[in-house]
Amino acid sequence: MLLFGLDLDYVLVVVLFCVGLYMLVSKSNLLKKLLGLNVMETAVFAFIVTSGMIEGGDPPILVAGTAAPYASPIPQAMVLTGIVVAVSVTAVALALIVQIHAHFGTIEVDELKELP
Amino acid sequence: MKPWSLLLVLLVALPLVVGVVNLPPHDAPxxxxxxxxxxxxxxxxxxxxGNKNLVTAVLLNYRGFDTFFEVVVIFTALAAVLALPRGSAADPGGAPAAAAKAANGSDIVPVSPVVSYVVRLMAPFMAMFALAMLFRGHVTPGGGFQAAAVFAAIFxxxxxxLxxxxxxxxxxxxxxxxxxxxxPLAFALIAAIGWRLTGAFLGFPTDDHTAQEAMGLFxxxxxxxxxxxxxARLFVEMET
Amino acid sequence: MSDVFDAVMLSLLIATAVSVARARDLLAAVVIFSLYSLTMTLVWQHRGAPDVAMTEAAVGAGVTTVLFLITIARTTRREKP
Structure with a gap:
C-alpha cells in the first residue's frame, strides 16, 4: 500500500520498532523491557518477510496449483531461525528476571539501582 | 527519564524512516x-x-551452516538456564520475595476441569498435526522447527x-x-556423512535424491x- | 478486499503494540502481546509466508506467552509507576 509516496508497510515496521525501543529504554520494569525487546524483534522479522514479498506472489512451495511469481524463500528461512533464537533469548532473560526477583525482591531497575 | 528516551527514539527513528523511504516498494518484481x-x-x-517447499530447502540444503549453529544457540540457551543458581534462602532479599509471593497467591492455582479435559482431548490431535508437519514438511508448509514448536506446545x-x-x-x-x-548431534552426523559422500562439510549429494531425502528427513x-x-525443558525449569 | 484486510490488521498491530507499552498490569501486557503476535501471524499467512506464520503462532504467541506468564506468577503482576 502506498500513501504519499511512502510504503506504508515499511513505515508500520519502523513505528512498531520505535514503540518497542521506547519500552526498552523508558520503562523501569524488567518484564516490560523484555516485552519491548520482543516487539522490536517481531518488527524486524516483519520487515524481512515483507521485503521478500512480490506482487501477486504465491508462497515459495512449488506444488501443483501454484504459479510464478513466488515470494523469495531466503528471508522466510532466515526469519524462521530468527524466531527460534528470539524465544531462546527470551527464556534466558526470563530465567534471569526470576532469579533477580528471588534475590532482591524487585524487578524495577530504579529500585535495583538503589540497593547497596 | 522520559523526555530523554523520547529523544533517543526519535534519533533512531529518523535514519530508519530515511532508509525505508529510499527502499524499492516491497512487492516490486x-x-x-x-x-x-x-x-x-x-x-x-x-x-x-528434492524439496518442493523451498523454505525447507534453503534452511537445510543451501544455508545449512546457518541452521546448524542456530540449533547450537538454542542448546546454549538451555545450558545457560540450567547453569543459573537455584534458590535464595540464605540471602537477605529472600524474605520480601516470599512475602510478595504469598500476597500474590500465585503458588498453587487449581486447574479448571474444562481446561484439563480440553487439553487432554486435544493433545493426541496436536501430536498428529506436529507429525504431519514434520514428515510432510518438504511438500507442504511445515518442517522441523514448526513441529518442534508444536511438540513443545503439547508438553x-x-x-x-498435570x-x-x-x-x-x-x-x-x-x-x-x-x-x-x-x-546439533543430527547436524554433526549429517555433516560428517555429507563430507564423506561429497567432500564438503554438510554437503548434500545432488545427484542421489534418495540419499538426499533421507539426510534431510533425519x-x-x-x-x-x-x-x-x-x-519443553525450559518450561519445566522455569516452572519448578 | 485485500487493502481493507491490510488496513485493519496494520492498525490492530499498532494499537496492540501501543497498548502493551501503556498497560500497567503486566498480565494484561503479556496477553495483549500474545494478541500482537497472533495478528502478525495472520498478516504473514495472508502475504505468502505460511512457514513463518506457523512458527510465530506456536512460538511467539504460544511458548513465549507461557514463559512470560510463569515469570509473572513467580515475580509480581504490578508494574510500579
Missing amino acids: DAPIHTGVGVRYLARGVEET IALGLV GPTRVAELVPDDWRPWLQGAA LEVGIALGGGVIL
Whole structure:
C-alpha cells in the first residue's frame, strides 16, 4: 500500500520498532523491557518477510496449483531461525528476571539501582 | 527519564524512516531481492534438493551452516538456564520475595476441569498435526522447527494441567541428554556423512535424491525432537 | 478486499503494540502481546509466508506467552509507576 509516496508497510515496521525501543529504554520494569525487546524483534522479522514479498506472489512451495511469481524463500528461512533464537533469548532473560526477583525482591531497575 | 528516551527514539527513528523511504516498494518484481540468488533457488531448488517447499530447502540444503549453529544457540540457551543458581534462602532479599509471593497467591492455582479435559482431548490431535508437519514438511508448509514448536506446545499444555514434574517424567532420564542435544548431534552426523559422500562439510549429494531425502528427513527429525525437548525443558525449569 | 484486510490488521498491530507499552498490569501486557503476535501471524499467512506464520503462532504467541506468564506468577503482576 502506498500513501504519499511512502510504503506504508515499511513505515508500520519502523513505528512498531520505535514503540518497542521506547519500552526498552523508558520503562523501569524488567518484564516490560523484555516485552519491548520482543516487539522490536517481531518488527524486524516483519520487515524481512515483507521485503521478500512480490506482487501477486504465491508462497515459495512449488506444488501443483501454484504459479510464478513466488515470494523469495531466503528471508522466510532466515526469519524462521530468527524466531527460534528470539524465544531462546527470551527464556534466558526470563530465567534471569526470576532469579533477580528471588534475590532482591524487585524487578524495577530504579529500585535495583538503589540497593547497596 | 522520559523526555530523554523520547529523544533517543526519535534519533533512531529518523535514519530508519530515511532508509525505508529510499527502499524499492516491497512487492516490486525488480527489487534486488527478486533478482539475486533467490532466483536460482526458485528455478533449480526442486531439482537440486528434492524439496518442493523451498523454505525447507534453503534452511537445510543451501544455508545449512546457518541452521546448524542456530540449533547450537538454542542448546546454549538451555545450558545457560540450567547453569543459573537455584534458590535464595540464605540471602537477605529472600524474605520480601516470599512475602510478595504469598500476597500474590500465585503458588498453587487449581486447574479448571474444562481446561484439563480440553487439553487432554486435544493433545493426541496436536501430536498428529506436529507429525504431519514434520514428515510432510518438504511438500507442504511445515518442517522441523514448526513441529518442534508444536511438540513443545503439547508438553507445555500438558504441564500446565498435570504439573511440570509429571510431564518431565515423560522423557526417560537416560535419553534426556541425547534428546536435548538431538538437533546439533543430527547436524554433526549429517555433516560428517555429507563430507564423506561429497567432500564438503554438510554437503548434500545432488545427484542421489534418495540419499538426499533421507539426510534431510533425519535432520528434520533431529531438529523437531531436539528443539521440542529443549523448549519443553525450559518450561519445566522455569516452572519448578 | 485485500487493502481493507491490510488496513485493519496494520492498525490492530499498532494499537496492540501501543497498548502493551501503556498497560500497567503486566498480565494484561503479556496477553495483549500474545494478541500482537497472533495478528502478525495472520498478516504473514495472508502475504505468502505460511512457514513463518506457523512458527510465530506456536512460538511467539504460544511458548513465549507461557514463559512470560510463569515469570509473572513467580515475580509480581504490578508494574510500579
